[in-house]
Each structure stands twice: as C-alpha cells, then as structure tokens.
Amino acid sequence: MAFRFDKSLGRTVLFSVAVVSFIIAVYQTILQNSIGKNYTWYMVSFVCVMWFRYLGLDDKAAAKDTPAPHAAAAPKAGAKPTASRPKGKRRK
Numbered sequence: 001m002a003f004r005f006d007k008s009l010g011r012t013v014l015f016s017v018a019v020v021s022f023i024i025a026v027y028q029t030i031l032q033n034s035i036g037k038n039y040t041w042y043m044v045s046f047v048c049v050m051w052f053r054y055l056g057l058d059d060k061a062a063a064k065d066t067p068a069p070h071a072a073a074a075p076k077a078g079a080k081p082t083a084s085r086p087k088g089k090r091r092k
Contacts, residue, residue: 011055018048 025041032038 007055007058011052014048014052014055018045018052021045021048 021041022045025038025045028038028041029035035042
C-alpha cells in the first residue's frame, strides 16, 4: 500500500506545532526571564511557519492559473454605451 501525503493535513499540523511551540517559548521566557535559553523553541516555531507558507505557495499558483469566470460580458466592438437610469424609477 502506497503512502500518500495529504498537504492540507500537513499544513494544519505545521501550523499547530508553530503555535504551540511559540506559546511554550513565550511562557518559558517569562518564567526564566531569558530569550537566549528559549531560542530553540522560537526557531522551531519560525521553521514551522516558513514550511507552512512554502506548502501554501502551490495552492496560490494553481489558483492564479485558472481563469475566474466573468459576471458581465464584454461589450461588442462599435456598440453604443447604454445610458444608466436613476435608481428607483421604472420604465413605462
């Protein structure tokens, strides 16, 4: 059986680890009054955020390549512009 990596689950886990490690780092910094002793926790958080963003780049590139449907059709060449009516008035 082949192992298949689910990218959205991986991104969720990375984000969760980043948040938890950052909270631990801040808590330990307050307790010990030293950022240097907790540098490793901050770097784990930073690396997880960077990896999280890197995995999201493929999704943005795929979304850019697909054209978005247009709600209004483009006017034909040589067509006269239509005059807009004031709102609230009906045609008779």
